[in-house]
Amino acid sequence: MRVVIFGATGMVGQGVLRESLLADDVESVLVIGRTSTGRQHPKLREIAHADFTDFTAIAGELVGLDACFYCLGVSAAGRSEADYTHVTYDYTLAAARALAEASPGVTFIYVSGAGTDSSERGRMMWARVKGRTENAVLDLFPNGYAFRPGFIQPTHGAVSRTGWYRRLYRVTRPLYPVLRRLFPGHVTTTELVGRAMLRVAREGFSQRVLESRDLG
Template sequence: MKTGINVIITGTTGMVGEGVLHECLQDPQVETVLIINRRPSGVSHPKLEEIIHTDFFDYSDITEQLTGYNACFFCLGISSVGINADDYYKTTYTLTMALANTLSRLNPEMTFCYVSGASTDSTEKGRIRWARVKGKTENDLMKLPFRQVYALRPGFIRPIKGLSRIHGYYRYINWMFPIGRALYPKGFCTLQELGRAMIRLVQHGYPIKVIEGNDIIALAKQ
């Protein structure tokens, strides 16, 4: 029987998912990690398993491989820039809920951590399209029969040095981090802090379900 934290991570071929995976592989409280990707990640580790799966809207053929986990760190996401409304909704809301519905049925004792974003609109009524869609995703995730659901809302994320999937523009704006952190800590966290915060949420829980930047920093220090 598995003990400790046994986590499924999505989005590990992107910057946030790669960083969260890195933190999980380093943390002794995390026992096993399963990643689901469309293409191989190229990462090898004794406690890592990988499923190559092409249809992120249907998991019926791999359900047996998704049982026995007590955490999911959902790090898969896209920018709303340059994408039409229907495609953004499908990729952000429908895709997320497809996995969440499957996992809530298979692992009701799971803690589901969703990487959302700063300024997400919980009312679903604001003017900004992406914020409404993220807000609906958060709200509907909270309704699923998981043990716990948390929506993490990082703003500026400083990447982990040495990892390979860092967005190119961070090379030009990383200098902003120390200034932003000093003036507005709620909007600035490190990717290391984000990964650690998710692990701590599984271990200890948190009194609120929407985790803003200050909460991410506080959780990472626990």
């Protein structure tokens, strides 16, 4: 399996990158991002790309891929709807359209979030924008999926790029086993999310929107 990862320097992206490099059936991992992951591995190749609204210059690199794990995202805190939409919707759809043309059979997995609003009409700005993005991805790809994890505990050295998230995770790390027992359908880890992505890329899933409880 040949996979491409967007957002591999983020917390979820770090998790799926690790699991992809460990998986015996993944023969190559392409990472597209603005900054390097800092990882070295025989399977791994990275492309530095600045403009996430236009992938024309690297379209040839997207041919023949089996799976895309799209983990790129930002917090909506302090952002206008236009700014959040630009990063969340415009970036995602630019990558998705480029992949749909270059590798039409690709399985495209978009990491969304618990509470996403599929109707696109709710009161929460971030949930509307995520819902619009999910809907567009699912319309574009016959093998498209949206992952909606809830609380994700970073594992195996994965680190959030958001400062207050890092502080939260330091506090909750010792509590994770308790949280997992109390809220099994809402709590997961970067390892489990990464493994779930690979499982869906291999086998598909009975539904196209996966909630936290579906991620293992």
